[in-house]
Amino acid sequence: MNNVIEIKNLMKNYHTKEGEIEAIKDINLEINKGEIISLVGPSGCGKSTILSIIAGLDKDYFGNIIKNKDLKIAYMLQSDALFPWLTIYENAILGLKISNELTKENILYVDNLLKTYNLYDFKDKYPKSLSGGMKQRVALIRTLALKPDLLLLDEPFCALDQQSRLLISDDVYKIIKKEKKTVILVTHNIEEAIIFSDKVIVLSKRPTEIKKIIPIDIKNKEDVYIRRKDENYNTYFDLIWKDLDKNE
Amino acid sequence: MSNKQKEFLKKEKRKKQLIFFFQILLVILFLSLWELLVNYEILNGFIYSSPSRIFKTITNLIQNNNFFIHIYVTLKEIFISFILGITLGFITALILYEFKMLAKIIDPFLTMLNSLPKVALGPLIIIICGANVKSIILMTLLINLITSILSIYNGFLNTDEYKIKLLKSMNASNLQILTKLVIPSSYQTIITSLKLNISLTLIGVIMGEFLVSKQGIGYLIVYGKQVFNLDLVMSGIVILAIISFILYKFIVILENKLLKHI
Numbered sequence: 001m002n003n004v005i006e007i008k009n010l011m012k013n014y015h016t017k018e019g020e021i022e023a024i025k026d027i028n029l030e031i032n033k034g035e036i037i038s039l040v041g042p043s044g045c046g047k048s049t050i051l052s053i054i055a056g057l058d059k060d061y062f063g064n065i066i067k068n069k070d071l072k073i074a075y076m077l078q079s080d081a082l083f084p085w086l087t088i089y090e091n092a093i094l095g096l097k098i099s100n101e102l103t104k105e106n107i108l109y110v111d112n113l114l115k116t117y118n119l120y121d122f123k124d125k126y127p128k129s130l131s132g133g134m135k136q137r138v139a140l141i142r143t144l145a146l147k148p149d150l151l152l153l154d155e156p157f158c159a160l161d162q163q164s165r166l167l168i169s170d171d172v173y174k175i176i177k178k179e180k181k182t183v184i185l186v187t188h189n190i191e192e193a194i195i196f197s198d199k200v201i202v203l204s205k206r207p208t209e210i211k212k213i214i215p216i217d218i219k220n221k222e223d224v225y226i227r228r229k230d231e232n233y234n235t236y237f238d239l240i241w242k243d244l245d246k247n248e
Numbered sequence: 249m250s251n252k253q254k255e256f257l258k259k260e261k262r263k264k265q266l267i268f269f270f271q272i273l274l275v276i277l278f279l280s281l282w283e284l285l286v287n288y289e290i291l292n293g294f295i296y297s298s299p300s301r302i303f304k305t306i307t308n309l310i311q312n313n314n315f316f317i318h319i320y321v322t323l324k325e326i327f328i329s330f331i332l333g334i335t336l337g338f339i340t341a342l343i344l345y346e347f348k349m350l351a352k353i354i355d356p357f358l359t360m361l362n363s364l365p366k367v368a369l370g371p372l373i374i375i376i377c378g379a380n381v382k383s384i385i386l387m388t389l390l391i392n393l394i395t396s397i398l399s400i401y402n403g404f405l406n407t408d409e410y411k412i413k414l415l416k417s418m419n420a421s422n423l424q425i426l427t428k429l430v431i432p433s434s435y436q437t438i439i440t441s442l443k444l445n446i447s448l449t450l451i452g453v454i455m456g457e458f459l460v461s462k463q464g465i466g467y468l469i470v471y472g473k474q475v476f477n478l479d480l481v482m483s484g485i486v487i488l489a490i491i492s493f494i495l496y497k498f499i500v501i502l503e504n505k506l507l508k509h510i
Binding site for chain 1: 408410411413414415416417418419420424428429432433435509
């Protein structure tokens with residue numbers, strides 16, 4: 001099977017005291033192995049809800065999510081989701097500890113990740129003493145430690161300033177590509193969507209449906225700076241911008 | 249280290265010393281002014297006592313062997329009520345957190361109990377428990393427990409939603425979410441409620457001792473009042489002030505240890 005996950009006729013309604021709100025109308029999506037796709041759309045359009053449903057955190061929906069039974073999904077959230085009372089190392093192995101997978105092999109894997117991404121010297125320090133970028137890398141290692149088949153990134157850089165954002169997205173992109181991960185990225189940043197993805201999915205405002213799927217055909221797959229300089233970058237930007245519902 | 253840095257550190261150190269110096273100076277000034285005013289009979293020493301009289305009273309108490317018994321009794325009551333209050337408060341808060349429905353049901357009753365002046369229950373407690381230590385501890389628990397429950401529960405409620413989501417995505421059990429996230433992220437609130445708890449415990453214990461005791465610092469103060477020995481009353485107050493200061497310091501040390509990295 002080449003696709004990691006398939007979403008069929010996904011629909012979701014919210015129930016509030018004021019009434020029923022149609023949140024997601026009809027989403028059909030297929031994600032192939034090793035692919036990075038982005039979901040972009042106006043704020044409040046239910047991007048994060050889709051991730052929650054894929055991750056199995058939200059079970060209140062209609063439709064089918066077709067995936068392999070033992071497909072491992074890992075979630076990465078905004079930058080400050082490290083636990084301040086744990087050391088960097090303890091943070092990195094948190095997921096393994098929770099799921100009782102603290103085997104020798106896995107510990108070695110985490111050690112290697114920490115070494116590869118220049119964090120090993122800081123493993124006994126606490127998050128407070130790390131820069132924003134380093135914290136983000138630790139969060140990514142914590143996610144990778146679980147050896148997920150599918151990585152869900154929910155606005156992973158939105159708490160950062162512009163400079164850190166550029167540096168860290170470069171880091172994260174390289175790591176994802178090197179570890180050959182399949183990724184769904186949720187963002188409201190068009191630039192981020194283009195430089196990360198193989199495919200950008202433009203979502204409409206609520207009730208959410210897919211407005212357009214834009215394949216991003218940039219040859220370079222290693223460096224976000226080079227990807228940003230691609231001759232087609234502006235064309236992609238305009239395409240996405242044109243289809244994006246504006247909140248007015 | 250550069251000279252500028254050295255200079256900066258020196259300055260910071262000097263600032264600290266200066267603050268400490270003025271604090272000591274303030275105490276000395278206050279005590280000598282008090283002593284002098286009484287000495288020159290501007291203040292009536294019989295009512296206002298004086299540092300030297302207090303000192304003499306405390307030495308007398310120590311020589312008569314009573315002093316440490318009173319302190320021991322009061323400290324024991326404080327210790328028991330404090331530990332009970334914080335433990336029961338913690339456990340109740342956990343139960344409320346796990347069963348939010350229950351929390352909603354008892355919310356108005358907790359609020360009512362919280363704002364009720366607990367001294368009003370004093371006579372009732374004495375009749376139920378008798379004029380003994382049990383009454384004092386129950387009285388104190390009524391005063392410190394509700395506040396502990398409410399503040400720790402609120403701390404639990406303030407746990408970062410994102411982090412809960414993160415743990416859930418790792419398939420964490422409810423117990424794991426509690427022990428790995430909800431409790432550790434509430435350290436700050438728990439420490440704050442310890443601080444609040446210690447002063448409420450002192451209030452409760454002394455109030456209890458006023459009502460029923462035969463020993464303890466509260467008893468010393470009441471007894472001093474009854475025989476019009478105001479030196480004794482003042483000595484009791486001074487001892488209490490010192491005890492509460494020391495207990496508070498203990499919690500600050502605990503705080504620095506627990507919250508070092510946060």
